[in-house]
Amino acid sequence: MIFKKRFLPIAMMAFHSLTVAAQKTVENYSWTNLPKAQQPAFKRDTVRITAYGAQPDGHTLNTDAIHKAIDAVNKQGGGVVMVPPGLWMTGPIVMKSNINLHLSENATLLFTPDKTQYALTEGFYEGKSAARNQSPISGINLENVAITGKGIVDGNGDVWRAVHKSQLTEGQWKEKVASGGVLKDDGKTWYPSEQFKKASTENKSMLLTPGKTPKDFADMKDFLRPNLVVFNNCKKVLLEGVTFQNSAAWCIHPLMCQDLTIRNVRVENPEYAHNGDGMDIESCKNFLIEGCTLDVGDDAICIKSGKDEEGRKRGMPTENGLIRNNIVYNGHGGFVVGSEMSGGARNIFVQNCTFMGTDKGLRFKSVRGRGGVVEKIYAKDIYMKDIAQEAVFFDLFYFVKFATDGARDMREEVNEGTPVFRDMHFENIVCNGASKAVFIRGLAEMPIKNIIMENMVITADTGMELTDGDNIQFKNVHLITPEKSQAVK
Incomplete structure (x- = not known):
């Protein structure tokens, strides 16, 4: 049995094993054998950027001095490039293997507003090859690389964005x-x-x-705003302790990386920051995101894997990830998959995270033409407050209403561009305040399937809206809505 549309405007009602088409079950999984990411290791040799003439006056352009320090340490087999306390103006920094760029407490790397310092380069925009300005910090084909410390990386984003x-x-x-x-x-x-x-x-x-x-x-x-930090096709990447802020577009963008760790970082962008995502983990394998705090202008912790045909040809899912002990304040979504997920996403665990005031909580989005399979996503111990829209959200009609997607294929047939969302388990979810508790809208030709939600307490204006799903199970779910709530039309 597949449900086509179902409204559940529930007030003060507890569910026990309310199941739609429960003939199937989600594959067994374990929270004890979680994905792991290998950590980089560095020689203790340390070089301060001041050794090459860097000046912390907030005015001197220190690009050359920083690169000379990185080159010297790299040639010696690696180690630590130290940024001491101070305000260090710089142009784009290109990282090298075996380098730990360490920002001391009260050290700020402030990227210059002089756009002539940023070369036009081949990059990616929302999952497709695009011309971009050079990222303030970048690295390609590296191994054993890190940005650590208690300092600040500031992208000077306001000079770039409308x-x-x-x-x-x-x-x-x-x-x-x-x-x-x-x-x-x-x-x-x-x-x-x-x-x-x-x-x-x-x-x-x-x-x-x-x-x-x-x-x-x-x-x-x-017009070609750069992402703040981009690591492309790198292995053993560590971002730890640093505050990344004020990006012109996406803030942290690891792309096609393996063994990625993002630990105890803070990501801040103003609420008005267009494309001001916090972290976009794209086509990466074996990753850990833990202890981070995000307050951003778009999606906070986001899983991506390329867009449409280009993403399907790349064929690199984002997989084997653990996301735990994070706090998200402002953001379009707390934990997000999509909408550029054409390479797929799988085997991702989200645990013990708090979303405070985000637009949506758990957010999954795609559209016809993307393709890709999103499966084996597990979330538990998720705590939300004052969610502006839906606490749990699935939508396979994302962006259809906008002119840019006006020509998108609307035929109800299964083909290589049909996105698949299936086999997920969410448990121990608490939300105090949302516009709607749960929204699920699949495709007629490809329903969202095999989703279990259990042990949930959600206080919301309205209950659930379910369209085109198969085997959506609710177990011990308590939805608290106004006594006179009405079905959402």
Whole structure:
């Protein structure tokens, strides 16, 4: 049996083993044999960036001094590059293998607002090859690399991004307009430059289609906002203790990495930061994210694996991950899978996390054309408060209403572009305050299937809305809604 649509506007009602099409079961799993990530190790040899002339005055451009320190340590077989206390202005930093870039307490790497320092390069935008400005911190094909300490990495993101008047207070808006830049013709959006405005209003593409190189995008360079930290195809990566903030686009973006650890970091972006994701773990294998605090402008901890045909050809799922003991404040979602998940995601465990004031709690999203299989996702001991929208959310019609997806295939047939979400188990979920407890909307041709939710207490304005699902099981679920709640139409 497959349910097509079901509304459950439940007030003060406890469920015990309410099951839809329960002929199947989710595959057994264990919280005792969890995924592990190998840790990098470094020689104790330490070089301070001041040894190569770096100045902590917040004005001197220290790019060359930092790179000289990295090169010297790398040539000696690796070790620690120390950033002492101070305000260190710099251009983009390119990491090397066997380097631990260590930021002392009260050390801030502040990336220059001079955009000429950032070269146009081949990168990725939302899962597809695209022209981008060079990331403030990047590394490709590295092994044994880390950014550690108690310092701050600041991307100076406000000089890169547009902002709508409605997203700021009156005082902030006046300050933004006075800072320079240009306004949209209706006066309601601020752009960093005329070049940015033109690219945005004309909806120019940044994608690297056949025959195009990054140099072909020079006339829209200012529009190509960089992700703050990007490690591409690296092994044994560690980010620990550092605050990463104010990114122009995504903040932390490990791509096609293996053995990744993100521990005790803080990620901060303003609420108005467009694409201001906290962590986007894309096509990575064996990873640990623990003890982190995020307060961002978009999705917080997000699992991705490429977009549409390009992602399917890459064929690299994000897999074998443990996400535990994290706190998320502002963000579009606390733990998120998608929407660029065309390579798939599997064997991911989320435990003992708190979401405070996010738009959604557990968020899963995709759309026809993506393809990919998302399966074996397990979450337990998740605590939420003041969730603006849904506490648990599945939607396979994500972004369909927007013009950019207006031509997307809407046929109800199974093909390589059909996304599959299945085999998940959520338990011990508590939410005090949400607009809706649970929202599930699958596809007619591919229902969301084999989802177990048990031992849950959710206080919400409305209960559940379920469309196109198969074997969605609720066990010992207590939903608390207003006594006169109505079904969501």
